[in-house]
Amino acid sequence: MAERITGEMIEYVGILAKLALSEEEKAQAGRDMERMLGYIDLLNEVDTEGVDPMTHLFSVANVFREDVVTNGDGSEAVWAGAPGGVKEGGLKAPRTLE
Amino acid sequence: MSRQYETVIGLEVHIELATRTKIFCGCSTAFGGAPNSHTCPVCTGMPGSLPVLNRRVVEHAVAVGLATNCRITQYCKFDRKNYFYPDNPQNYQISQLYLPICRDGWIEIGTAAGRRVVGIHEIHMEEDAGKLIHDEWEDCTLVDFNRSGVPLIEVVSEPDMRSAEEVIAFLEKLRLIVQYLGASDCKLQEGSMRADVNLSVREMGSGTFGTRTEMKNLNSFKAVTRAIEGERRRQIELLEEGRPVIQETRRWDDNKEYSYAMRSKEDARDYRYFPDPDLPPVVIDDAWIEAIRARQPELHEAKLARYQAEFGLPAYDAGILTSDKRLADLFEATTALCGRPKRVSNWLMVETMRLLREHERGADQLDFSPENLAKLIGLQERGVVNGTVAKRIFEIIFTEDIDPEAYVREHGLETVGDEGAIRRAVEAVMGANPQSVADYHGGKKKAMGFLVGQAMRAMGGRADPGAVNRIVRQMLEGDASGDLG
Numbered sequence: 001m002a003e004r005i006t007g008e009m010i011e012y013v014g015i016l017a018k019l020a021l022s023e024e025e026k027a028q029a030g031r032d033m034e035r036m037l038g039y040i041d042l043l044n045e046v047d048t049e050g051v052d053p054m055t056h057l058f059s060v061a062n063v064f065r066e067d068v069v070t071n072g073d074g075s076e077a078v079w080a081g082a083p084g085g086v087k088e089g090g091l092k093a094p095r096t097l098e
Numbered sequence: 099m100s101r102q103y104e105t106v107i108g109l110e111v112h113i114e115l116a117t118r119t120k121i122f123c124g125c126s127t128a129f130g131g132a133p134n135s136h137t138c139p140v141c142t143g144m145p146g147s148l149p150v151l152n153r154r155v156v157e158h159a160v161a162v163g164l165a166t167n168c169r170i171t172q173y174c175k176f177d178r179k180n181y182f183y184p185d186n187p188q189n190y191q192i193s194q195l196y197l198p199i200c201r202d203g204w205i206e207i208g209t210a211a212g213r214r215v216v217g218i219h220e221i222h223m224e225e226d227a228g229k230l231i232h233d234e235w236e237d238c239t240l241v242d243f244n245r246s247g248v249p250l251i252e253v254v255s256e257p258d259m260r261s262a263e264e265v266i267a268f269l270e271k272l273r274l275i276v277q278y279l280g281a282s283d284c285k286l287q288e289g290s291m292r293a294d295v296n297l298s299v300r301e302m303g304s305g306t307f308g309t310r311t312e313m314k315n316l317n318s319f320k321a322v323t324r325a326i327e328g329e330r331r332r333q334i335e336l337l338e339e340g341r342p343v344i345q346e347t348r349r350w351d352d353n354k355e356y357s358y359a360m361r362s363k364e365d366a367r368d369y370r371y372f373p374d375p376d377l378p379p380v381v382i383d384d385a386w387i388e389a390i391r392a393r394q395p396e397l398h399e400a401k402l403a404r405y406q407a408e409f410g411l412p413a414y415d416a417g418i419l420t421s422d423k424r425l426a427d428l429f430e431a432t433t434a435l436c437g438r439p440k441r442v443s444n445w446l447m448v449e450t451m452r453l454l455r456e457h458e459r460g461a462d463q464l465d466f467s468p469e470n471l472a473k474l475i476g477l478q479e480r481g482v483v484n485g486t487v488a489k490r491i492f493e494i495i496f497t498e499d500i501d502p503e504a505y506v507r508e509h510g511l512e513t514v515g516d517e518g519a520i521r522r523a524v525e526a527v528m529g530a531n532p533q534s535v536a537d538y539h540g541g542k543k544k545a546m547g548f549l550v551g552q553a554m555r556a557m558g559g560r561a562d563p564g565a566v567n568r569i570v571r572q573m574l575e576g577d578a579s580g581d582l583g
C-alpha cells in the first residue's frame with residue numbers, strides 16, 4: 001500500500017491540533033493513520049448503493065429539552081478549573097491578539 | 099476613473115434567538131449576570147458532559163425559515179467546527195455545515211431603485227462563543243462564558259446585493275421579520291444581530307465574481323454603510339493599481355473608517371468539520387412544520403395593510419407604527435384599551451418620536467405601558483386635563499411609566515372649568531395689564547392672545563383654554579356682565 005500519510009501532513013495536523021510531537025510520536029501517528037485509512041479502504045469495498053450515509057451511531061432522533069432554566073450559578077466550578085486564575089469573575093487567559 | 103465597477107455583496111447575519119435557556123443546556127441566557135455565573139459543564143466544555151438540544155431553538159429557526167421562503171431540511175443534524183480560541187471552551191463550536199435547517203429562501207426588498215429579490219442560501223443553528231475582555235492593567239484577557247452556548251441562527255444570503263442601500267434594506271427587512279416572529283429582539287448595538295459583509299468588486303458587465311473579503315465588527319447600520327463604501331473604494335484602488343485583492347477577513351474600525359486585515363487564527367481556516375456524535379439528528383415532519391406555520395403571527399406587511407384598512411391610518415403613519423415590533427404592539431394594545439386608534443397613533447407618531455429622539459433611544463427601548471397611555475387619552479377626552487397638561491404628563495409616562503389618573507389627582511392637575519375661578523384670574527390679569535387692554539381697544543387684536551396666555555399662566559396651565567379664550571373676549575368686549583354660565 002502506497003504511503004498516503006506524509007511527514008508534512010503529520011506536521012500540519014499537529015499544528016491544527018496544537019500538539020508538539022516528537023519525531024518518534026510523529027512516526028507512530030503516521031503508522032496509526034495509515035492503518036485507519038486501510039480500514040476505510042476495506043469499507044470502501046462494500047457495496048453501499050442505496051444506503052443513506054450514517055449520521056449517528058444510534059437510531060434515535062429528536063432528543064430535546066424544554067426551554068426551562070434548570071441550572072443555577074456555576075461560577076465556582078468554572079473558577080476552580082481556571083489555570084491562570086480569576087479576576088473580577090473572569091478567567092485570566094494570555095492576551096489575545098486582534 | 100475610466101472603468102466602471104459593480105459591487106457584489108453577500109451577508110452572513112448572526113441572530114441571537116429569544117430563548118430563556120442556552121441551546122444545549124439549562125443555563126439562563128439573561129443579560130447582566132455576574133461573569134461566569136450562567137454556566138455549567140456543558141457550556142464550558144467539560145469532558146463527559148452531554149449537550150441536549152433546546153426544542154424552542156428548532157422552532158424559532160423553522161419559523162424564520164418559513165417567513166423567508168426557505169425549504170426546511172426535514173432531516174438535519176449538527177457538526178463540530180474545530181478551532182482553538184479562549185472564547186471557545188470545547189475547542190469546537192457546534193454548528194451545522196452539511197445539513198443546515200433551512201435552505202433556498204428569499205426576501206424581497208424595496209429601495210429607491212425598485213424592488214429586488216435577495217436569495218437566502220441557508221440558515222443554520224449554532225452556539226455563541228464566550229466573551230473576551232482585554233484587561234489593560236495586567237495585559238491579559240478575561241474570559242466570561244455566560245454567552246457561551248447562547249443559541250444563534252446564521253442567515254447566509256446569496257451575493258445578490260449591489261449597494262449599501264440594498265444591504266440596509268435587507269437587514270431591516272430581516273430584522274422586522276425576526277422581531278415580528280418573536281424569534282429575537284435583533285438589537286445591533288447590543289449584539290443580538292451581527293452582520294458580516296462579504297464584498298467583491300468587478301468591472302461592470304463581467305460575468306465572474308472578483309475576489310471577496312469578509313468584514314466583521316459591524317454593529318450599526320451606519321457602520322455597515324461606511325464599511326461597504328470604504329471597502330469598495332479600497333478594492334477598486336487595488337485593481338486600478340493592478341494589484342490583487344487578497345481573500346481575507348478584515349475588521350472594520352468605525353472610528354478610523356478603514357478595515358484592517360485580521361491576523362489569521364494560525365491556519366484555522368481548516369475547521370475539520372465532522373458530525374457531532376453527542377447530538378442525534380433532528381427530524382422535522384410535515385405536521386411539526388404546519389404547526390409552526392399555524393402559530394406564525396401577523397408579519398410586517400400584513401400589519402401595514404391592516405392598519406390602513408382597519409384603522410383608517412395613512413400609509414405613512416402605518417409605516418412608522420409598524421417599523422418596530424415594540425411600537426406596533428404598543429399601538430395595538432393601547433387602541434384595544436381605549437378604542438381611539440387615531441389618537442393613539444398621534445401620541446406615538448408625534449410626542450413619542452420626539453422624546454425618543456431627545457433621549458437618543460430607539461423604538462425597541464420603549465417601556466411605558468399601554469394602560470397608562472390609554473388612561474391619559476381617556477383623561478383628555480373627558481376634558482379632565484387639557485392638551486398642554488396631557489403633554490406634560492405624557493413625558494412622565496414616557497420616562498417613568500406613571501399612572502396618569504393617580505398623578506393628576508395627587509398634583510391637582512384637573513382642568514379648571516369653574517368659570518368663576520377663570521373669571522377671577524382674567525380680571526386680575528386685565529387689572530395688571532391695562533396697556534394690553536388699551537391696545538386691544540385701540541385695534542391691536544393680538545393683545546388678546548397675550549392676555550389669554552397670562553391668564554393660563556396664572557392658573558398653572560390647568561384652565562380649559564377654550565373657556566379662557568371665551569371669557570377674555572367677553573370681558574374685553576365689555577360683556578362681562580353677560581351669561582358666563
Ligand SMILES: [Zn+2]
Pocket residue numbers: 071120123124125136137138139140141142247
Ligand atoms: Zn450551561
